[in-house]
Amino acid sequence: MDISPLQRVRYDYLPKLPAILREPMGSILPVKGENTNPASDAEAIKALFPNTCGLPTVSFEKGKDAAISQIRNVGVILSGGQAPGGHNVISGLFDALKAANSENRLYGFKGGPSGILENSYKEITADFLKAYRNTGGFDIIGSGRTKLESEEQFKVCEAVCKTHDITALVIIGGDDSNTNAAVLAEYFAKRKNGIQVIGCPKTIDGDLKNEAIEISFGFDTATKTYSELIGNIERDANSAKKYWHFIKLMGRSASHIALECALETQPNVCLISEEVEAKKQSLASIVEDIANTVALRAQDGNNFGVILIPEGLVEFIPEVKVLIQEINDLLAKEAEAYALCSDDNQMFAFVVERLSSESKSVFNLLPEGIKKQLLMDRDPHGNVQVSRIETDKLLAEMVATLLKKMKKEGTYNGKFSSMTHFFGYEGRCAFPTNFDSDYCYSLGYNAFLLIAGGLTGYLSSVKNLSAPALEWKAGGIPITAMMNMEQRHGEMKPVIKKALVELEGKPFKYFEAHRAQWARETCFVFPGAVQYFGPTEVCDRTTVTLELEQSGK
Template identity: 65%
Template sequence: MKNLSPLQKARYQYTPKLPGMLRNGIAEICVKEGLPTESVADQEKIKALFPNTYGEKEITFEKGKNTSLAKKQVVGVILSGGQAPGGHNVICGLYDALKATDKNNVLLGFKNGPSGLLDDDYIEFTDEYINEYRNTGGFDIIGSGRTKLETKEQFKVAAEVAKKHGITAIVIIGGDDSNTNAAVLAEYFAANNTGVQVIGCPKTIDGDLKNEDIECSFGFDTATKTYSEVIGNIERDANSAKKYWHFVKVMGRSASHVALECALETQPNICLISEEVAAKKMSLSQIADYIADSVAARAAKGMNFGVAIIPEGVVEFVPEFSVLIAEINELLAGAKADAFNALATWKEKYEFIKKGLTAASFAVFDILPETIQQQLFLERDPHGNVQVSLIESEKLFSALVKAKLAERKKAGTYNGKFNALHHFFGYEGRCAFPSNFDADYCYSLGYNAFMLIQYGFNGYLSKVSNLSRPAEEWVAGGMPITKMMNMERRHGEDKPVIKKALVELDGAPFKYFEARRATWAVETAYTYPGAIQYFGPSEVCDRTTVTLALEKGMLK
């Protein structure tokens, strides 16, 4: 190990905490079966698609005699999708449990995501190799990728690769789409009597892979604490300079869990919640007025500064904007796209757009800053649609607010100053050194995944719960992935997918935020979380997110 920082050296030495029942030694871990499960929705359709893996029982591990059959295990592991802090520890926990059971057990890491399985591109883990990645961030131990395992041709190749190496189980570490693929692969393996098990582990910093069983996906804790540290630093700077409004976009295209957690940690003046925008059918103009109200109220007190947190995907939740996007996609379908692209100037393109949109959608389009208008017509996705994720929503809303304030100044109802700065926090949190919570949680998920393999479970998600309590009190077990699934329309087809968890507007975290945000909007009530702490009192180093504490009644 060369060129290591002092923190790297110290983190290699950290021993992750396991749930109490997993500390007894593998020989003293038994299974307690729960009730049969059914999918969260569309039960008959999901059951028909997963006849071999549907309806299985939830299980928990307890202290007792291990009754599993002894056999050599050759396990493959895959990192799938975007990076999330703690992924290395899932692999380390899986490896340690394998080797603690039998030194002859083997762990193969397939490189660069699911494609590594299809290409038979792998590394066999050793103590020396594993030890260089303990308690570290990133997915560089084997790399990740976004190849989807969803066709019978792919499944056949996966089965052939598994047979070639004598693989008994595959662990897929990923988010909702990756674990959906894990469920489909598990069903294929079962239907074709391959003898290969598939186990999933819940990963995503967006926090939208959760339900009554999965309290938190790994990486969310570290990522939100990383973003909150920097937002807190920006708040301190804003309160020092007293002349800028900072618009901060954070990760979360499909849900606003990251934005809400960062707001709970830092108490900014404004935080938009996409789910609320959709529920209230708010327009872009209404959102801009809402922010402008805070700017004006603070300016009246001589505070021409503030901080606003913007979820990455908020514009997709604005009903009128969704209609606009749909019309633009239709406007540029087929040969019409060639006609549009052939136009030489933006002025010509603008007139083309004006003629092609309905009056209502053009009115929405026309209030957008020109830079945002042009972003809507830049790169298209493989299906020819607008890539909404490329829209700089933090700049969009600051521009709309600036226009609103100019109107108010002209009307004599506002006399402040408004200077905006923009930030986007995304990649900064994906590979951070995992917090103690994520280091412990991820190691437990990996260790627990092996227990599921040893007891012969297939199509299960590694589950660790009671996470708001000390690790000693965590509960380890597993749940059938099909329990989380429903049918959704994807690319013109009905497909089984894991249901995304959105921010619940009647949930404790949002209610806590809602009760305080009016004060935060006008006052300077910033809180400064500071950097993630690894050494010191447990209440500082092992604390959970505010979201989890509120959901579990640990904070009022």
Template identity: 65%
Template sequence: MKYSPLQQARYAYTPKLPGMLRNGIAEIGVKEGQETQSVADQDKIKALFPNTYGKNEITFEKGQNTSESKKQVVGVILSGGQAPGGHNVICGLYDALKATNKENVLYGFKNGPSGLIEDDVLVFDDEYINEFRNTGGFDIIGSGRTKLESNEQFAIAAEVCKKHGITAIVIIGGDDSNTNAAILAEYFAAHNTGVQVIGCPKTIDGDLKNEEIECSFGFDTAAKTYSELIGNIERDANSAKKYWHFIKVMGRSASHVALECALETQPNICLISEEVAAKKMSLSQLADYIADSVEKRSAKGMNFGVAIIPEGVVEFVPEFSTLIGEINELLAGSKADDFNALNTWAEKYTFIEQGLSKESMTVFAILPQGIQQQLFLERDPHGNVQVSLIESEKLFSALVADKLAERKKNGTYNGKFNALHHFFGYEGRCAFPSNFDSDYCYSLGYNAFMLIQYGYTGYLSKISNLSKPASEWVAGGLPITKMMNMERRHGEDKPVIRKALVELDGKPFKFFEANREEWAVETSYVYPGAIQYYGPAEVCDITTRTLALEQE
């Protein structure tokens, strides 16, 4: 196999660990904190997790290792979408496991949680794992989106663990995956299987966070990758001076990626879904907001600009959310077959017109035909609109074009508006992890094994104080149930980890809010450039603007 020079160099990179994890396994002690409770619905969560609820938060510190000395056989699973640094979580877990006892074994379950159910495994050794150190992707064992949520699945998982002598499972995933980890931990504890379950916080969307979990891994690298591309586009826009670039970035439920990219690059426009929802902004208001920037910049002779659009923003527009709900009802059951049997878009449009309320039809009618048709593409497994397939960057540029055409008729605008469109998503999910993510992920994996060694289950591997140098990071564990509440899912109340949305009173948004009026009119672009791996720490190890502002 041929390797690039950077890939070869990254293999040799030694990730930095928190100070207390550098002391050697024999000198890592544990300090227990206060008992915990869930963020909401305490009685309901406690009743569902009688064996794992209310446990203490813990912190590792320098001291005598008092854990039981025994052979550990650990299984690891990558769950959900890819995020830079996942390989290093496994490498850190493997190195801690082997440093404790050379006889310890690490199994990798292939292609996500289904590998556990199907007993599809490989055994890691030095040669295999060294091929993946400090690299992007999840190809070390593959990932998947199978949910572990039924007693039948749990019973099979217990049998697979028993077959291999597995003492612990580490699940690397986002909020849904770690919810499943908590449920699996409860099942294993209730049935005295002797198998522990530890989670690791992963998602480039950045919405798996709280007061204790400062950042999910992969967010740093993905946001920096997108910011480099946005900076490049800004430089091109400022050079050509004739295009408005509408850039959609990943973030279905939360706008953390969009906000971080805006803080990094200072575009003219960045929509924040959470603000749209809080202010109940309409599509027309959002289009006017962007058109105002276009008009003001045009008056200064600048017929160019950059607008960042979060992937899921349309779901936060109340009128659009209502429209989607009505479309879901319109195509429920056999009615979808009736719709699909129609041959022309004109026939389908009449069907839609007859099925929507007057208010929703008004919204539907202002959409470009391409967006209208995207709302009726293949449904998700639950029969709902796949909002991620909607090209919202094209939707907003079309709505802005209509607004500007109206202003031209009224004589208030006489500029030029030429739009280009981009979607940055997959480009950031498997990038070479930044030094921050390489270090953070390795620490999460190493720390996960310490939680196993000390006998904890139903915990999330936790590394904090992340805005400081790695030597000052703090390692520990957080009971997953502390992050949970009850939510309505598919007609049932279910325990889930609460998603962390952008806080409109938080420091990152407030900084953005204080500057965006100037950015909308002036050309205040910042060009972050490519992620740097070698050089001064203030360039190579710097964290996100979001985390830096939050920890000020």
């Protein structure tokens, strides 16, 4: 058996489109809305993007478009980390392209942005695409994290596009990838070379989000996958009644995944990085809060529980955040000198000598293993790789130490055994849910219509996502409308502003209102496996986060 029965059936699933995108090709027109402004730092962004900043939002309406049938060659790039549904973005783009004109061609650049720099591509055909429809992963053409930021790279991109008569590029990625798309679109617009650039919003972290982008694709599938695993662990904990499970979840810059999984499963504790930062909680106070929850449950004879931890928590703890920023800047500016260090002790000494007194104290208090993890190779953006920092183990060890002290003091009389987990890669390439299958297909289909409308520097947008797919609203938003200036590699750079968990938003407020009960009582919910067949309320439902955000609209 070459493929699983589920895989075979999913190939034949027909994704649902918004009503406007179901109209025949040639019967849909873009309609311009209000002009936009950058999220912040407007003057700096306008100076860097004079040709693509301040563009209007776009929606679609019925109308005759005779030019849509002209022959077009389009390139597509998968960029950044994998997210469920990427294959369906390409499927939607391909189907729209061919519906407009069967002579149109789609080139998939292999291995991410480096594919276009190396002219490494695969022409995507109907037969080739069959094996990827409605499946997870980015293996159709692969992905990568190469940044497109130099004029030399832009010239290569332009030359490769001219070689294949490509008049539009679609970049499927997260905030950094779509920042690349905006910069490339600006360069092409300045050159007046006729090459358009359209982005599609991908990231399981959920931090590419605003009024026009209600959810990034992959978030729905990933959180449902993690929630199934968390529910399984909750069931096991409630059965064995002897372990506290510390579960770290993906989400570097924002806690959307942790919050959604908490709303799905109702664990005893869920840390929200944004709240930790807002309350200026120290590492010690976080540990104390967890230990007090453990002690309270022990009073009821419940020496077990589940704790959810966002991957990027350490960067939101004030004293640790300052430490990490100092280390990031230090390793960026003194990379050559640091590279001469031959062992851990030399590395530690090199860093300690150059830290502020406050950060030096924090660094010296950390276990050696965490110190090593803080000094690991940076990611392509110059940041610490927080996925490799074992925050789950750090907290479990510190809680165990505090509970021993509390036991000696007579304030705790339970039993504590911990297990640690990290759920990350398990969710990035899962079979997409029906929601993500439909949403991603719509994003790709919509991307072609933005191209056909002559637009560039836009992000494909599909809204009203808590409603049935027929009622979704398709359109586009200028990428520059989401941008601000941030420090990267020691320099100020234009980037898409990350959307963090809003502490005044409905999802967090719901969590806040219930977490005290979940902490003391065993209120576990067991979501079970993702369902593809059956009642709509089971198979097509979106996230709890989106339902709460759009309730009462």
